Structure formats: C-alpha cells, structure tokens
Amino acid sequence: MSSLKVTLGILAAGLMLSGCMQATTYEATNTANFKPRDKELLAKTTYVKTPVAEPFRRAIVEYHRKEAPGSIVVDSDNHYLYYVLNDGKAIRYGITVGEEAMAWSGIAKVGSMTEWPAWHPTPGEISRLGVPTFVAPGPDNPMGSRAMYLYSGGKDTLFRIHGTNQPEYIGASISSGCIRMTNEDVIDLYNRVKLGTIVVVLEPKHGDSPYKPQMALQGGGGTTY
Numbered sequence: 001m002s003s004l005k006v007t008l009g010i011l012a013a014g015l016m017l018s019g020c021m022q023a024t025t026y027e028a029t030n031t032a033n034f035k036p037r038d039k040e041l042l043a044k045t046t047y048v049k050t051p052v053a054e055p056f057r058r059a060i061v062e063y064h065r066k067e068a069p070g071s072i073v074v075d076s077d078n079h080y081l082y083y084v085l086n087d088g089k090a091i092r093y094g095i096t097v098g099e100e101a102m103a104w105s106g107i108a109k110v111g112s113m114t115e116w117p118a119w120h121p122t123p124g125e126i127s128r129l130g131v132p133t134f135v136a137p138g139p140d141n142p143m144g145s146r147a148m149y150l151y152s153g154g155k156d157t158l159f160r161i162h163g164t165n166q167p168e169y170i171g172a173s174i175s176s177g178c179i180r181m182t183n184e185d186v187i188d189l190y191n192r193v194k195l196g197t198i199v200v201v202l203e204p205k206h207g208d209s210p211y212k213p214q215m216a217l218q219g220g221g222g223t224t225y
Helices: 003-018 036-042 123-129 183-192
Strands: 059-062 072-075 080-084 089-094 106-115 146-152 155-162 198-201
Touching (some): 080 183, 089 183, 155 183
Parallel strands (some): 072 198
Antiparallel strands (some): 059 089, 080 089, 106 146, 106 198, 146 155
C-alpha cells in the first residue's frame, strides 16, 4: 500500500472520529523545550511532515486506569501511548505500531535513554529491506530524535519507544518496528520521563482506550522500517 493511501486513510479516519470525540485539550509543540541540536537536525529533515490525524494528536485527556502518575501505558491495539498525570488525567500520544510492538507485553522500566540514536538494523531487516548494517544519528534516521529502551528483570526486552521519519503512519500498523512517535512528541515524552520510569505494555485485546479507531490499514505495506 502506498504512503499516499495510508495517509489518506488515516486522515479520513480522523475526520470520521473527530465529530464523536469527547472534549479534549490538544497540546501544541513547545519548541522552547528543544535543544539547539534538536532545532538544527529537525530543520534538516527531508521527509514530508504529514499532519497527524486529530484523534492521534498529543492531548490531555481523562484517564480512568490506576497506574501511578509518572508512568507510561502503551495501548498498541488502539495506537496510543499515555503518560499518566495527577488528578485522573494523562497525556495521550498517537503512535505507530509494528510487529515487534505486538510481540511483547508486560511491565518494564526505562533502562536506557538516548538522544538522536543510531540505528542498528536486525539481520531480518537488513535482508528484507536492503538497508545497511548501521545508520548514523541524524534527521532522517528511522529511530528519530529520541529512544527509550525498556528493560524487565534487568534484561533488555528489545522493546523501544522512539521517534520516526515517517509521521504519515501515526495511527496505523506497519510491517516492522516497535513504538514510534513523531519526533516532536518523543522529545516531549523524553523530557518528562527518567531512568526507571515504569512502562505498562498492555496485552493485545486488553486496551480500553475510550476511542477505538478502526484503521483500514492494519498490517501496512510498502517499504517501512
């Protein structure tokens, strides 16, 4: 499926859902929180900065689950990541989900954090996508502007939350990858979390987000990382 079809599908879903969503406080990106390197590299990106469909824009929402403030909840089924606040609120971010993101669930901690990470493709990705064995940090690196690596029992789960150079897929499932956020959103989340932050990754079919957008794009297609 072409990137254009994916983008049109996400935007159409956004239009259909925007009329039935409850009151939501959307958050604009505050570039004052960007570091000089962030501003420099984001200005050099060559990917198309496709607008995120309304249901997947960063927002302050009512949050009914019982996770402690300061923790992260990943609802892969519904393409949302929540950063839990006080007083029954959370920041909700739209995410892209890949096969790896559906392969692990449970409770983990942020065990490592990196700004503008390098990308080390797996052997499967190298074989399937024809990519090099190493991609240096930069504005068009598929890992994006930030990465948070999740550990459980002291071991790397190989589950990551990171940026993306394909914002057109926010709200969709694609062929590979973990949890991706727009570069702007992942910088915002990164600035809020710390090493040891608890991350709850919900099992498939256990997500209970109040909005359940059914994308016609599940499984994605085309060349994705």
